[in-house]
Amino acid sequence: MSNEKALNSENLIPYSNDLSQSVWTKRNLTVPATNITAPDGTSSASSLLENSSTATHDFYEEFSAVSGTSYTFTLYAKANGRDTLRMKPQATSTIALVVFDLTAVTSTVISGSADSHSITAIGSTGWYKLQVTVTATASGTGFLQTYFEVGGLSSYAGDATKGAYIWGCQVSSTGETVLNETSGSIHREYSPLLKTAAADAPRFEYAADGQSEGSGTALGLKIEAQATNLQRYGSDFSSWGTRANLASNSNQAIAPNGQLEADLLVPTTGNDYHYIFDGQASVTSGNVYTFSVYLKSAGYRYAQLLALGPLQSSGHVTFDLMAGTLSASGAHSGTIESVGNGWYRASATVTATSTTTSGFLIAGADSLSNGRNPQTTGNAYDGWLAWGAQFETGSAASSLVDTGSLNSTISRAADSCSVDLSQINYSGGEYTLIADADTLSDDNVFVSASLYKDNSNFAALYANGLYGRTVVAVSDGVNSTVNGGSANGRIAASGGTNSLSVCVNGGAVTTDTSYTVPDLAGGTLYLGTRNGSSSPLNGNIKRLSLYSVALSDTELQALSS
Numbered sequence: 001m002s003n004e005k006a007l008n009s010e011n012l013i014p015y016s017n018d019l020s021q022s023v024w025t026k027r028n029l030t031v032p033a034t035n036i037t038a039p040d041g042t043s044s045a046s047s048l049l050e051n052s053s054t055a056t057h058d059f060y061e062e063f064s065a066v067s068g069t070s071y072t073f074t075l076y077a078k079a080n081g082r083d084t085l086r087m088k089p090q091a092t093s094t095i096a097l098v099v100f101d102l103t104a105v106t107s108t109v110i111s112g113s114a115d116s117h118s119i120t121a122i123g124s125t126g127w128y129k130l131q132v133t134v135t136a137t138a139s140g141t142g143f144l145q146t147y148f149e150v151g152g153l154s155s156y157a158g159d160a161t162k163g164a165y166i167w168g169c170q171v172s173s174t175g176e177t178v179l180n181e182t183s184g185s186i187h188r189e190y191s192p193l194l195k196t197a198a199a200d201a202p203r204f205e206y207a208a209d210g211q212s213e214g215s216g217t218a219l220g221l222k223i224e225a226q227a228t229n230l231q232r233y234g235s236d237f238s239s240w241g242t243r244a245n246l247a248s249n250s251n252q253a254i255a256p257n258g259q260l261e262a263d264l265l266v267p268t269t270g271n272d273y274h275y276i277f278d279g280q281a282s283v284t285s286g287n288v289y290t291f292s293v294y295l296k297s298a299g300y301r302y303a304q305l306l307a308l309g310p311l312q313s314s315g316h317v318t319f320d321l322m323a324g325t326l327s328a329s330g331a332h333s334g335t336i337e338s339v340g341n342g343w344y345r346a347s348a349t350v351t352a353t354s355t356t357t358s359g360f361l362i363a364g365a366d367s368l369s370n371g372r373n374p375q376t377t378g379n380a381y382d383g384w385l386a387w388g389a390q391f392e393t394g395s396a397a398s399s400l401v402d403t404g405s406l407n408s409t410i411s412r413a414a415d416s417c418s419v420d421l422s423q424i425n426y427s428g429g430e431y432t433l434i435a436d437a438d439t440l441s442d443d444n445v446f447v448s449a450s451l452y453k454d455n456s457n458f459a460a461l462y463a464n465g466l467y468g469r470t471v472v473a474v475s476d477g478v479n480s481t482v483n484g485g486s487a488n489g490r491i492a493a494s495g496g497t498n499s500l501s502v503c504v505n506g507g508a509v510t511t512d513t514s515y516t517v518p519d520l521a522g523g524t525l526y527l528g529t530r531n532g533s534s535s536p537l538n539g540n541i542k543r544l545s546l547y548s549v550a551l552s553d554t555e556l557q558a559l560s561s
Contacts, residue, residue, distance in 0.1 A: 002206055006258035008191035008341045011180040012063035012171040013144060018183070019046040019059060019166055028057045028158060038167045039076050039127045039381040040299055045167035047080065050148065050158030057158055058147040063171050063186075065091040065142035070115060072133045073144050074177050075169045077102060078126045081162025086147040086154055089114075089171075091136030099149065100130050107132075120249075123269045123380025127167075131177050144171050175260040176253040178298050178385065191341035194256040194400070202417065203399075205540060208340035220437070220542035223528025226414040227398045230281035231291070231359065231391035234403035237263045240278035245378065246364075248276065255387040256294050256339050257402075262385040264298055267364050267378025274378055279308050279359030281391050283352040291360035292347035292397035293389040294339065297321040299382025302365035305348035306332065306372055311358035312350035316372040318365045319346045321384065327368040335397070343385075347397040359391060396440040398538065414536060417527040421451070421520065424546065428521035432494040432547040434559050435461050437528075439539035447535040448491070449544055453523035460530050461491050463537065469504045475518035482510050490543070492560035496550030506561025509553040 015021040017038065020031040029048050036045035050057045065071065073089035083102040088095065096112035100119050105128065107119045115133040122129060136142065147154040148164065168179045180187040192208040203222040233239040235255070237248040245268045252264040267274035283289055289311070295303055306316035315330020321344055328334045328348075337345045348360060362384075364376040388400050401412045421427070437448035450460040459473040469484045471493040484491055484502035492503045500515035527544060528537035551559070 002193045002195045004193045004195070005190040006193040006254070007174055007188070008254045009176060009180050009187065009189045010172045010174050011182050011187040013061050013169050014182050014185050016169050016179065016182045017044045017046065017167050019048060024059055024061050026059045028053045028055050029059055029163065036165050039122045039125060041379055045078075045165050047163065047165055049160060049163035050082075052158050052160055054155070054157040056147055056155050058145060058154070059166075060143045060145035061169070063142050063144070065136040065140060067092070067136050067139045069173050070133060070135045070175065071142065072131065072172050072175050072177060073170070074129065074131045074172075074179070075144070075146065076122070076127050076129055076167045078128070078165040079103070080164050081159065082148045082150070082164050084149040085130070085164065086149050087130060087132055088143070088145040088147065089132045089134050090143040090145065091134050092138040092140040092142060094134045094137045096132060096134050098132050100128070102128050125380065129177070133175065142171070144169060174254050175251075178253045178264060189341050191256065191343065192339065193258050194339065196257070203415075208338055218542065220540040221417065221527065222399065222540055223415045223417060223537045224398050224412070225536040225538055226412065227392050227394070227401060228409050228411040229390045229392060229401040229403050230409050231278070231389045232280055232403055232407050232409065233278060233405060234389045235261050235263070235387050236405035237265060237276060237386055239405065239407070240276050241280070242277040244275050245270070245272045246274045246276050253385050256343050262296070262387040264383055265362065265386050266380060266383035267300065267376065269378055269380045271375055271377045273363070273373060273375055275361045275363035275373060277308065277359060277361045280357060281359050282357055283311055283355065285352050285355045287352050287393060288349060288395050289352060289391065290347055290349040290394055290397050291389070291391045292345055293362060294343055294345050294387045295319065295321055296343045296385040298385050300364065300384050302367060302370070303346070303384050304361075304363040304365045304370065304373065305334065305346060306361050306363065307348070307350045308358045308361060310354055310356040311352055313353070317346070317348040318368050318370055319344065320368055325368065330372075345397065349395055362386065396538070398440070414533065415528065416532050418524050418532055421523050421525055424525065426546060426548050428519060428523075430496045430517060430548065430550040431459065431520070432492065432549065432551040432556070433459065433461060434490065434492040434543070434545040435541060436490040436543040437463050437537060437539060437541045439463050439537055445535050446537045446539070447526070447530045448528065448537055448541060450526045450530045451520050451523060452526055452531045453518070453520050457518035457520060457523070458530070459493065459495055459518060459520070461493060462535070463491065463539070469502070471500065471502045473500055473515065473518060475516040478516065480512050480515050482512050484510055490560045492556045494550040494556060499550060501553060501556060503553070503556040503560045506557045509556055
């Protein structure tokens with residue numbers, strides 16, 4: 001993630017559901033009730049009825065439009081005697097007139113110009129989602145305006161028993177059509193931006209722990225091993241090969257990368273199995289694999305990840321996408337990480353039980369205590385936003401290599417960061433090396449920093465959640481290992497005559513008094529690896545210091561605390 005922010009979601013209409021509010025102008029219409037069952041199952045939809053006037057029967061709300069900006073207008077409608085609506089989205093001088101027929105389920109531009117328009121049925125509820133996108137050609141006041149139509153006319157003698165139900169009104173400059181409900185003020189949300197790094201460019205990351213510019217905690221320089229995303233169509237779920245009682249709608253909201261690429265996955269109505277799957281990845285028995293995907297609740301609170309039987313038939317991981325928690329069972333383990341504005345990166349890890357072609361399901365769940373791929377009840381409206389699926393070898397999700405809409409895998413080269421010791425005025429002899437680093441995995445050996453000349457002369461700081469923080473120093477082929485403890489955090493090591501000392505997080509100092517300083521003249525300082533390729537950190541280095549003297553135990557404790 002980056003500490004830069006992107007506009008992630010927006011609704012410029014202050015009352016999305018309650019059209020009885022005075023900010024909504026109603027002409028020859030009344031709003032007798034606002035407790036009609038809406039598409040999400042709540043009693044929050046408004047009923048609009050005509051009066052008997054021979055005139056137009058319409059309603060509208062204003063917003064501020066900016067020239068050159070594309071605006072997406074969305075509302076939900078259900079017939080109540082009137083089944084034809086004219087939506088007249090205006091972004092100042094840009095006006096499109098689109099007719100929506102709720103019986104024929106058609107949308108037709110009859111004047112002006114629209115960038116896009118659509119009508120979508122919400123299951124068999126009688127509700128329809130109406131959408132039009134236009135681009136403003138000037139700055140000023142825009143309008144979301146809708147007319148009832150009878151016999152091709154927008155001006156006619158009204159009938160006080162007829163009208164339509166309206167809900168979920170939204171105007172957004174982000175292009176999203178997933179509703180951001182409002183009740184008294186507009187909605188505008190910014191999110192940390194997941195950025196793409198260019199080749200040979202360092203990746204400095206920030207935690208998604210703030211919504212204002214620069215508020216994210218610095219995580220440091222990212223160093224990772226080579227990785228391949230085995231999941232084709234990583235952000236195009238409409239191309240996934242298998243689905244059960246679940247619809248996918250492409251490009252409905254802003255993804256964590258700031259682009260309109262998040263798909264909406266919606267379970268259909270009824271109590272049934274609801275899942276999507278595309279199992280084309282080749283796996284090898286005994287290898288560990290991790291599947292990860294970015295998810296956000298769009299009304300559906302729980303989602304489940306589980307490996308298909310040929311890959312791993314035991315267990316699952318269920319995620320609460322509102323509380324940011326999970327429950328793992330059987331042979332599955334999992335993680336969930338908040339990345340801002342309701343988005344989470346969810347992952348599940350398994351060991352393959354056979355050599356086969358397989359993958360993971362994204363399925364529905366009703367609670368964290370549900371079993372594997374449970375039957376759940378959908379309503380054809382609530383679902384999840386999904387983006388950036390990744391299937392890779394290893395026990396943790398590495399940074400995303402997005403396969404997008406490609407029917408292929410994509411690989412990322414290993415990171416390598418180093419500097420010649422001569423360039424930082426270190427010519428060998430005593431040293432103190434201090435690193436503040438964290439690794440994502442705990443099933444192998446990882447190096448946060450290393451002073452390396454050759455395999456017989458080096459000093460490396462190892463960071464590992466399973467074996468603790470250690471220093472391995474080799475001098476003329478003679479190995480010295482000092483364990484500084486199991487805690488994550490900052491490790492400091494000093495090498496001097498007859499003394500290799502290690503301290504972690506300001507704790508007790510451990511010393512090897514038989515140590516000989518290696519010959520490091522002409523060597524290299526490596527960040528995140530031992531020698532540029534082996535033992536990659538797969539994590540972040542926040543701080544690194546090198547001194548050309550062996551500091552005292554007291555100084556090691558102070559500098560590592």
